[in-house]
Amino acid sequence: MNKKVGYAIALLLALAAPFVGYPVFLMKLLCFSLFACAFNLLIGYTGLLSFGHAAFFGAAGYFTGNAIKNWGLPFELALLAGVAAGAFIGLVMGALAIRRQGIYFSMITLALAQMVYFGGLRFGDFTGGEDGLQGVPRGKLLGVVDLSSDLTLYYVVLAIFVFGFALIMRTVHSPFGQVLKAIKENEPRAISLGYDVDRFKLMAFVLSAALTGLAGATKTMVLGFETLTDVHWSMSGLVILMTLVGGMGTMVGPIIGAVIIIALENKLGDFGTFMALQTGIEWFNTLGEAVSMVTGLIFVACVLLFRRGIVGEILAYFGRRKPA
């Protein structure tokens, strides 16, 4: 009951947010939150560490961008094109990667995602190469509602996010999700119980890739461009960090992690400039460009000190106080 109240309050806050904050930034937060939640479905509930999620995120962005800009598809179909691209690449990558276990799985996804990145560099007609795909129009929802207003688009993006989040929640709490958890906890036992573990892993992988595609497609729509940054391995690392900071295997953790990391990325440059002014040390000015230094530090701190993430630690704290 408590949880439902919590979600209702969160939804109300999200509905009111664009009147307080900057809508485009809020939409970006929603897209990355969905991205992190989709990623969490794999790492948190199936125990698979994918190092290649940037491939789905970026490829979906390119497909959606091209669909709406060059192929003239309407908004909804363009989104679907992105989702389909994510799901298809996920199917191929997943089918290859689940042939190996554990740490090899992560390395394979990383290598295959790098192939997608090189593909993005190579097929410049499709991706715009180094310049990226620019000037993607937003189009109209169902052919009538004009989405060029940030406020209108915000509510559409919020609806997409709620849909994605609800789907993930439903999946996790379904019998299918229980099997995934069983695989995560003890794979040999799941096999001995007669589950076709590889098939379940692949389905989870494709679902995660499709939802990641949805997030990437929506993000392209919001920002109106798509660049190679989104397919680069550092993006795969970033989504891992978001999930890790918020709490792997918790429902809301990835959202909190995404908000923290994206806000940090956006504000770090300002903070550096401020520090440089205050202290007179020129070096602080470079902080905006060297975000990776700070994200790396957070990574190390998280892994060493609080592996459960923010939400995970809070849950653990309350769990200790009143043992069930």
Added chain:
Amino acid sequence: MMMSQLLLGLVNGSFYAMLSLGLAVIFGLLNVINFSHGALYMMGAFLAWMGMAYLGLSYWVMLVLSPFIVGVLGVVIEKTMLRWLYKLDHLYGLLLTFGITLLIEGVFRSFYGVSGQPVDTPELLQGATDLGFMVMPNYRAWVVVASLLVCLVTWFVIEKTKLGAYLRAGTENPKLVEAFGINVPLMVTLTYGFGVALAAFAGVLAAPIIQVTPLMGSNLIIVVFAVVVIGGMGSIMGSILTGLGLGVIEGLTKVFYPEFSSTVVFLVMVIVLLLRPAGLFGKEK
């Protein structure tokens, strides 16, 4: 053209061999996939450049000093951070070293940006030798010879000496080895230090051939991961051979189908996964 690309492939292959060898040795004893291998390779190259540019030290001094410094850093990383993760899932080791990678790269980027720093080829190895069928740049020959030598010595030490026997035993059953009075934690620390020193050595060798940039390591490490997936980490010789072989394949691709050369290693990985999922020299646990 063909021969020179082949040599270039062999040069790349020896870097792959040295790096995947280090990864395999570390993984064997620590059960950690060292993502920061690429960053430490970059650091080795950068230290060489810094020593030569700021302190006026010679290439040969840096060839020893730079791996030593990186090795010491590796010991510190192992002692202060990696040590706490051995009992946990492997993925935390990967995540920690990934974080260390971002940290090291970020620090170098904040000071040197992304532009390349040139390192001069040492005088002794400048110029080229005409072999009749091809003109061979001396430095490239040196890189291949030096890295092969280092790889073979490593192989010999691990497979044929008493120290190597302890190491291999530690890989199989650390508790039992400890019961025989061997200081396993120390061995683990030194192994990590040695593994990353190897990466730094490769970095110094690479410095005069390529531009030294903060990002040179991370692009390489992903290819090396693919090499490791292809070869499997079970065998030392396997890592060396796979590394060299893939370098040569990459070199040949540059001749016949240049657009493909950056992805050919990944394609080979896909084929190997389809035909022999455990890897060429691997045994699935």
